[in-house]
Amino acid sequence: MFSYNFRYELKLLLRSKWIQLLSIILLLLFGFSIYNGKGKVTKRKTDIVAAKDEVKENDEMMLKLLDSVEKGMQVSASRWTIPTSPMVVGNYHPRVVAMEPQSMAFIATGQADLFTHYVKPKVTGDDFALNFTEMTSPVQLLFGSFDLAFVIVYLLPLLIIAFSYNVLSSEKESGSIRLLASQPIRIQNWVLQKLSLRFFWLSVLVILSLLVTFLIFNIEWFSMFQSFSMLIGLILTYMLFWFALAFLVNLWVGSSAKNAISLLGLWVLFVLLVPSMLNQLSTTLYPMPSRTLMINEMRGLKAEVAKKQDKILDNFLRDHPEYAINDTTQTRGFYHRYMASQRLVKEELKPVLTAYENQLKKQQAWVERLKWVSPAITIQESLNKMAGTSTGDYEHFRKQVVTFSESWRSFLIPFLYNNQNFTPADYPKLPQFTFQPKPKTKQAMVPVLLLIITTLLFGIGFITSKKAKEKSMLTTS
Amino acid sequence: MIRKTFIKESKELFRDGRVRIAMIIVVLLMGVSIWISARQYQNTNDQYEAAKTAERTIWDNQGKKNPHSAAHYGTYAFKPKYPLSLVDQGVDKYAGTSIFLEAHKRNEAQFSAAADQTGLARFGDLTPDFMLLFMIPLLIILLGYNSFTKENEMGTLTLLKSQGISSWKWILGKWTALFLPILILITALFIVAGLILSNLKDFGVFDWNSLLWMYLIYSSYYIIFINLVLFISAKTKKSGISLVISLSLWILSCLAIPKVASNIAEDTYPYPTRQEFVANVLKDKKQGLDGHNPWSKEAKLLKEAVLAEHGVDSLHQLPFNFDAYRMQKGEEHEAEIYFKHYNHLKDQFAKQSNVYKGLAAFSPYLPTRFMSMAIAHTDYATHWNFADAAENYSIATQKFLNDDFAKNSTYGNWGYRADANFWKRLPAFEYSPPKLGTVLSGNITNLGVLGCWLIGSFLLLLFIKKI
Numbered sequence: 001m002f003s004y005n006f007r008y009e010l011k012l013l014l015r016s017k018w019i020q021l022l023s024i025i026l027l028l029l030f031g032f033s034i035y036n037g038k039g040k041v042t043k044r045k046t047d048i049v050a051a052k053d054e055v056k057e058n059d060e061m062m063l064k065l066l067d068s069v070e071k072g073m074q075v076s077a078s079r080w081t082i083p084t085s086p087m088v089v090g091n092y093h094p095r096v097v098a099m100e101p102q103s104m105a106f107i108a109t110g111q112a113d114l115f116t117h118y119v120k121p122k123v124t125g126d127d128f129a130l131n132f133t134e135m136t137s138p139v140q141l142l143f144g145s146f147d148l149a150f151v152i153v154y155l156l157p158l159l160i161i162a163f164s165y166n167v168l169s170s171e172k173e174s175g176s177i178r179l180l181a182s183q184p185i186r187i188q189n190w191v192l193q194k195l196s197l198r199f200f201w202l203s204v205l206v207i208l209s210l211l212v213t214f215l216i217f218n219i220e221w222f223s224m225f226q227s228f229s230m231l232i233g234l235i236l237t238y239m240l241f242w243f244a245l246a247f248l249v250n251l252w253v254g255s256s257a258k259n260a261i262s263l264l265g266l267w268v269l270f271v272l273l274v275p276s277m278l279n280q281l282s283t284t285l286y287p288m289p290s291r292t293l294m295i296n297e298m299r300g301l302k303a304e305v306a307k308k309q310d311k312i313l314d315n316f317l318r319d320h321p322e323y324a325i326n327d328t329t330q331t332r333g334f335y336h337r338y339m340a341s342q343r344l345v346k347e348e349l350k351p352v353l354t355a356y357e358n359q360l361k362k363q364q365a366w367v368e369r370l371k372w373v374s375p376a377i378t379i380q381e382s383l384n385k386m387a388g389t390s391t392g393d394y395e396h397f398r399k400q401v402v403t404f405s406e407s408w409r410s411f412l413i414p415f416l417y418n419n420q421n422f423t424p425a426d427y428p429k430l431p432q433f434t435f436q437p438k439p440k441t442k443q444a445m446v447p448v449l450l451l452i453i454t455t456l457l458f459g460i461g462f463i464t465s466k467k468a469k470e471k472s473m474l475t476t477s
Numbered sequence: 478m479i480r481k482t483f484i485k486e487s488k489e490l491f492r493d494g495r496v497r498i499a500m501i502i503v504v505l506l507m508g509v510s511i512w513i514s515a516r517q518y519q520n521t522n523d524q525y526e527a528a529k530t531a532e533r534t535i536w537d538n539q540g541k542k543n544p545h546s547a548a549h550y551g552t553y554a555f556k557p558k559y560p561l562s563l564v565d566q567g568v569d570k571y572a573g574t575s576i577f578l579e580a581h582k583r584n585e586a587q588f589s590a591a592a593d594q595t596g597l598a599r600f601g602d603l604t605p606d607f608m609l610l611f612m613i614p615l616l617i618i619l620l621g622y623n624s625f626t627k628e629n630e631m632g633t634l635t636l637l638k639s640q641g642i643s644s645w646k647w648i649l650g651k652w653t654a655l656f657l658p659i660l661i662l663i664t665a666l667f668i669v670a671g672l673i674l675s676n677l678k679d680f681g682v683f684d685w686n687s688l689l690w691m692y693l694i695y696s697s698y699y700i701i702f703i704n705l706v707l708f709i710s711a712k713t714k715k716s717g718i719s720l721v722i723s724l725s726l727w728i729l730s731c732l733a734i735p736k737v738a739s740n741i742a743e744d745t746y747p748y749p750t751r752q753e754f755v756a757n758v759l760k761d762k763k764q765g766l767d768g769h770n771p772w773s774k775e776a777k778l779l780k781e782a783v784l785a786e787h788g789v790d791s792l793h794q795l796p797f798n799f800d801a802y803r804m805q806k807g808e809e810h811e812a813e814i815y816f817k818h819y820n821h822l823k824d825q826f827a828k829q830s831n832v833y834k835g836l837a838a839f840s841p842y843l844p845t846r847f848m849s850m851a852i853a854h855t856d857y858a859t860h861w862n863f864a865d866a867a868e869n870y871s872i873a874t875q876k877f878l879n880d881d882f883a884k885n886s887t888y889g890n891w892g893y894r895a896d897a898n899f900w901k902r903l904p905a906f907e908y909s910p911p912k913l914g915t916v917l918s919g920n921i922t923n924l925g926v927l928g929c930w931l932i933g934s935f936l937l938l939l940f941i942k943k944i
Contacts, residue, residue, distance in 0.1 A: 036740045047750050054756065111596060114571075116751050131585070133592050135751045137826055138571035139833070139857050140743055141591065144599060146736040154732060162721050169717075256717035257623060261495060264724060268615065273506075275600035276607060280513060283594060291588035292528035292555055292575055299535050299553070306550070307540075356593065363595050377597065384596055391596045 002193060009197045019201065022159065026209040029155060033148045034213050037106030040145070044105075044117050048098040051118055055096050059427075062093055066424045086415035086422045087335045089430075090123025090408065097121060097404050097433045099397045102388035103224050107231065108149035108380075110389025113141060115397075121405030123412055124338065132398060149383040152235055153376050154271055156206075157242045161263045163202065164246040166256040167194050173256060188462055191250055199243045203236055227386060230443060234386075237447040237454065238379045244457035251461050274374040278367065286362040289355055298349060305345055309337040316340035323417035331419055339413060357395075364391060375450055382446045388437055396438040407431045482642075482650025483657075490620060490654065499619050500658070507608045507666060514563050514604055515673055521558045528555050528575075537901050541894040544878040545804060551579030552874070554867040554906050556586065559854040560674045560683035564691060565606040567855025570598070576864065578871040581808065583815035586864060605670070609695055610846060611731055613659065614702045618723045621655045621706040623716040625941075630716060648707070648941055655703050663699070667692045687913050691852050697931050698845040702727075704934035711941040730840035738836040738843065742829035748822060761814045765807075779806055792888045800889065801882035808875045815868070823861060837926045844927040851920050854910045858919065863908055870906045877903055 013019045062083045068075050069084050083089050098118035105112070116134040144150065168191050171177040180190060210232070214221045221228045249262045305312065313336055317323060371377040384390035411431050415422055490496050532553050539547055554576045562569060573586025591598050601607055628634040637647070667688060674683050706723050713719040749757065765775060783799065784790060792799045837843035850856035886893035917924065 032737075036744075039744060043747070047753070051752055051756075111599070114591060118750075118752060120752060131587060131751065133573075133587075133589060133751075135585070135748050135754055135822075137742075137748065137829060137857060138568035138589075138860065139829070140739045141571040142568050143735040143739040146733070146740050150736060155728070158724070158728060165721075166717055256715070257720055258495075260717050260720045261619065264720075268612075272601070272611065273603075275597055276603040279594070279597040279600060280603045282597065284513075288590075288593045290524045290528075291593070292524050293531075295553055295575055296528055296531040296535075299532065303535055303539070303550075360593065360595070367595050367597050377600070380600075381596065 005190075005193050006197060009194060010201075013198075013201060018163065019205065022163070022202065022205050023209060025159065026205055027212065029151045030148065030209050030213040031216065033146055033151045034106060034217055034219075036145060037109070037147050038217055038219075040109065040112065041101045041105045044101050044112070048096070048100065048118050051096045051098070051120075055093075055120075058093055062089070063424055063427060066422070066427070070423065084421040084423070086412040086420075087123060089422050090412045094120035094122050095404075095408065095430070095433055097401050098435060099394075100435050102437055104227050104231070105387045105389060106219070107147065108383040108387040108389055109145040109147045110149075110384035110387055111391055111394050112387075112389040113145060115394045119401055121401060121408060123409050124342065132394070132401075149380055149387075152238065152383065153380050156235070156239060157267055157271065157376075160202065160239060160242040160246065161260065161267060164195060164198055164243065165249070165260040165263050167191060167198075167246070168250045169254065169256040169259055172254075188251060191247060192458070192462075195243055195247050195250075199240065202239065206235060206239070207232060230386065231383075233447045234379055234382055234443075237450040238375055240454045241375050241450055241457075244454045244461070248457060248461045252464075270374045271376045275377050278370055278373065278377070282363045282366050285366065286359050288359050289352075294352055294356075297352060298345075301345055301348055305341045309341050312344055313337045313340045316343070317417075320417070323414075335416055339416060360391075360395070372449070372453075375453070378446060378450065382443055385440070385443065393438050397435070400433075400436065404431065404433045479646045479650045479653070482647055483653045486624070486651055486654030487657070490658065496620060499616055500662075503608065503612055503616050504662070506603065506612065507605065510603050510605050510608055511563070511666075511670060511673070514566070515677075518558060518560075518563050519677065525555055525557055528553075533905060536903070539900050540897050543891065543893055544882040544895050544899075545580065545801070547895070547900065548580035548875055548878045551577055552906075553577055554870065554908075556860075556863050557908065559910060560677065561687055561691065561853035562855045563605065563674060564609075564670055564688075565849045565853040565855055566602065566604045567606070567850035567853055568857055568860065569855045570602070572857070572860045576867045578867060578874065580875060581811055583812070583819065583868055583871070586860070605666075606849065609663075609666075610698075610842065610849075613663070613699060614727055614731065617655070617659060617699060617702045618706055618720070618727060620658065621703060622710055622720040622723050624651050624655065624707055625711040626713060626716040626719050629714060644941070648938060652703065652707060652938070655707065656700065659699050659703070660696070663692070663695060684913070687852050690913065690917070691849060694845060694848045694852070694927065697927055698841060701841045701927075701930050701934045704938055708934070708937045708941065730842045734836055734840040735843060735846070738833050741836070742832040745832065746825045746828040748825055754818065754822075758814060758818050761817070762811060765810045765814065776803060779803060795888060797883040798886045798888055798890060798893075799883075800891070801879050801886065805876060805879035805883065808872070808879065812868075812872050819864075819868075826857065826861070834922050834926060837923070838929075841927065841930045844923040844930070847923045848920055848927065851916050851923075852913070854916075859910055862911060866908045867906065874903060 065075055066083055069082060075082060081088060081092060083093065096118050097120065101117075113136050114134060115132050119132065166173075168177075168187070171180055180187070183190075185193075211221070245266055246263060249259050249266075253259050253262050313332065317340075367377070367381075371381055381390065385392070408431055411429070412422075414420070415426075532555070536552050539550070542550075556572075556574045556576075558569070570590045573589050575588060576586045577584045623630075628637060671685060671688050674688075675685075677683075705726060709722050709726070710719045713722060780792065780799070780803075783795070783802065784792070787795055789795060795802075833843055833847065837847075847856065851858065881895055881899065882893065885895070911919070
């Protein structure tokens with residue numbers, strides 16, 4: 001019976017042009033989305049390279065200037081741009097701290113359009129003044145990007161629904177269900193077989209069209225085979241989940257139109273409503289402290305600090321007697337006072353800033369737990385993580401930036417307080433930044449758990465429809 | 478006959494359990510979303526008021542200080558929230574809420590809410606605009622997908638034909654039956670929203686006219702969907718297929734095309750990255766007058782010009798502090814540079830907007846979305862307007878400070894301190910968003926496209942020939 005079903009189904013799908021149509025649709029969707037993703041990744045890379053090149057150029061100028069100064073020549077630059085001063089190096093010659101895209105970055109835009117991928121932390125200014133958001137039109141952010149993740153999470157379920165909503169009902173509506181009932185196979189078995197075959201063909205089409213688009217866009221999927229198979233695993237289990245829903249709806253609900261409505265209702269629920277409700281809940285449960293009020297706090301603190309700069313400097317020097325010993329001139333200028341008080345502001349503001357981080361972490365943890373309510377969220381999160389564009393990834397980057405700017409500062413501050421000039425010999429010692437991607441958490445659990453949920457759904461379908469369902473199906477038709 | 482068709486269709490819809498459940502769900506969700514938004518709105522407004530007064534107090538109590546130090550210390554401009562943002566949150570979540578105003582620089586608005594949320598935020602929020610723009614069209618599809626197909630499927634078409642009803646009466650009856658529940662629903666919603674808004678404390682610039690316009694925009698949006706759904710239902714044979722086609726249309730116009738548009742717009746008219754932008758501005762600044770640098774070529778030229786103008790041969794003989802004068806000139810020059818670079822951004826934004834307007838031919842969602850945001854003052858254009866107002870205020874503030882510095886001190890006197898009461902004389906930053914008329918005339922293309930959709934979809938109905 002299975003082989004018969006198999007052959008019949010294939011013929012049916014080919015003759016009704018389903019397979020042809022689906023291949024074209026999938027190729028178009030994958031093609032366009034991967035084209036977009038690739039474009040974004042390329043732009044990100046070129047931006048970073050351009051920024052690094054600019055720094056290289058500036059560095060050459062700086063070294064030339066330093067050289068001239070060392071040789072005692074007259075330089076044409078204005079007094080406060082000569083890089084013998086450590087603060088000039090720290091402010092006018094910052095390093096590029098960049099977040100390089102990961103190999104799978106093209107599959108999901110995630111938060112990539114919201115956050116910037118490179119910053120140049122200076123020695124002055126506070127870390128929190130570093131603006132990590134990118135200069136994007138907010139309209140862009142509102143509409144989002146047509147990326148592979150969108151195709152998978154939003155559109156693929158709809159294709160599945162269109163492909164499977166009337167598997168049983170169409171037989172009923174065309175009257176062929178009586179013929180089927182005379183066959184030595186139970187209805188739910190038959191529906192299951194039919195849906196499995198459709199799942200099989202759709203999977204084949206999805207994998208093939210993905211491979212074709214990867215080939216077209218020159219993506220070496222083989223060299224990242226592990227990630228690629230993970231991606232396929234995620235897609236297939238997500239598809240299976242929707243097929244399981246289709247199975248249940250086919251067995252439980254009646255006519256084609258009613259089936260379609262029920263499935264679409266589920267789609268709206270899982271893809272649109274649950275995520276927006278969870279988001280709303282997470283922000284209500286763990287509300288972010290107001291940023292405008294934070295500004296007030298910071299301003300008040302700064303005003304206070306500015307009034308007693310001299311005292312702060314004295315305290316700072318008392319805490320760091322080494323500066324008093326090493327420096328014979330004991331000149332104290334604007335920057336000495338500024339850096340000391342900035343340090344104080346930073347320490348005082350730390351609890352305010354960590355409040356934001358903690359709240360975001362709480363939200364994140366909460367979402368992490370509840371993401372299982374909707375497979376759409378689960379898959380979107382997994383794809384973002386795989387692409388290295390999830391909120392967590394950017395937070396990881398931010399932390400590295402803060403650490404780097406700290407080391408940038410602590411490299412230059414001794415020069416300042418020792419009133420020591422920055423020389424060409426010090427240049428190679430300048431701290432360098434290398435980006436460490438966030439260690440990948442085990443993603444394999446996601447498809448496995450989804451698979452378990454799906455099997456449960458199938459099981460429920462079997463058990464509940466075992467009794468007396470067939471009879472009712474025949475009589476009502 | 479129109480009335481009879483209408484009554485029959487309405488009864489049928491009312492008796493359908495699915496329709497009732499869907500209606501109840503939509504009304505419930507709508508209520509929840511309005512409640513959440515109203516709370517958020519009040520919250521944000523309270524914070525805004527608190528922040529504004531606190532910032533002003535800090536500014537007023539600076540004590541004795543050099544005006545230019547105060548300029549560097551700067552002040553903040555906070556973006557207020559407007560009553561109709563209760564209905565449409567627009568891009569507010571993605572645009573910053575506060576702008577730092579300081580000497581020599583124009584800063585962008587900082588701290589968007591989206592940056593402080595998890596990735597889930599990108600799925601969207603449960604807000605009234607989500608319900609209005611996404612869910613009610615879905616409800617229309619649910620109500621109307623089988624409007625014509627069911628006559629075929631139940632065999633009532635033959636009966637109808639024997640009645641001698643004319644085609645247009647029949648269609649009009651069905652159309653009204655579909656439109657009326659939607660009309661009642663949104664009329665009730667808008668009245669509730671209006672009542673909530675006019676009862677909020679210090680509701681600022683809320684006026685019923687804007688709400689009425691918004692109501693009209695959404696009504697046309699729903700009429701377009703009703704027409705399309707009816708057309709599809711008339712042209713297909715089976716209810717299932719009609720439903721699937723209507724839904725594809727919904728997905729295309731509400732989800733896919735906006736995303737496609739955003740990708741095309743960004744590809745063709747990209748923004749510079751933040752660092753690029755900063756670097757470009759810096760490059761231009763280096764070439765011009767720097768208020769802090771008396772040794773540059775431009776500074777020397779300025780000095781000679783000023784000396785010649787006043788007929789004196791030393792800066793000390795000038796009746797004002799030349800340092801401060803140069804600072805002001807530098808400020809003006811820098812403002813020009815920023816003006817140029819931000820104008821480039823605005824230009825890119827205008828071109829991007831044209832892409833959206835072009836693609837609106839394929840999606841009634843796009844013009845509706847833009848119109849609704851514009852009327853609610855939550856669109857990008859209003860954000861620009863606010864940023865420009867803040868910049869103008871900033872320039873005026875710099876002039877105010879530099880003028881005082883120039884008038885009350887002499888050349889080389891950097892030790893000058895302004896009086897502690899001086900700061901209070903700076904007028905406060907007040908911003909009022911563009912008026913409804915300006916907004917409407919600024920969005921005339923979007924209105925036009927929406928009008929075309931409206932007329933075009935009615936024309937489609939003429940092609941229905943069932944009887």
